[in-house]
Amino acid sequence: MPNAIRRYVRLIDRTNHYVGLVVMYMIFLMIGILLYSSIMKTVAIPPLWTLEMAQFAMVAYYMVGGGWALQNDAHVRMDLIYARWSPRTKALVDSITVLFLIFYLSLLLYGGFSSTSYALKYGETSYSAWSPYMAPIKIIMCIGIALTLLQAVAQLFKDVARARGEELS
Template identity: 75%
Template structure:
């Protein structure tokens, strides 16, 4: 593989590792928000923002962690036949199938940009009684999709190298 491809894969792996480790701790934030909501429900009137804020933090958690889980091969896979194949054959099949993921993520990112632009332009708010602005979470979701798309390209290059008999770490 060319040196630029190796550097790209290394850079994207590092970025997604850092973002994924950060996203991992968002669960602690979500637990804190839900704990606060539970305590306030027992003591007084629960705040309006807690449930929706927990949903936003959870969305940020799984969107920002998508690239890292792809990097670590942590996504769900039906491997009844796949697990019996050699690593090189798996890489050949993955090289083809990841193109579908790249297409899907490209369409998602296009729609995400459109939705985010709408939210920013018109000041879109949630329909709940708290009515927070939607632009921040939509921006975070677009970042997460973009990082996963970049990681999918890195995985494509890694699988392509393995299918050719090279190792790209």
């Protein structure tokens, strides 16, 4: 594989690794928000923002962590037949199926950019009583989709190299 592809794979792997390590701790933010909400429900009037803020934290958690999950094979796979294949056959099949993922993520990112630009242009807010602006979470979602898309391309390069008998890392 050319050096440019090797550098790309290393850069994207390193980026998603560190982003994943940071995002991993967002679960504690969500737990803290929900704990605060539970305490306030028993002591006083529950705040309007807690449920929706916990949902936003969860969206950021799984969207921005998508590249890390893809990089570390932490996604769901039906491996009834897959587990029996040789590493080269797995790499060949993975290099084909990752193309579908890249296509899907490309469409998702296109829609995300469209939705984010709408939210920024018109000041879109949620329909809840709290009514927060939607642009920040949509921007975070686009960043997560972009990181996952970049990781999917890196996975494609790794799978092609593995199918050829090389190893990229």
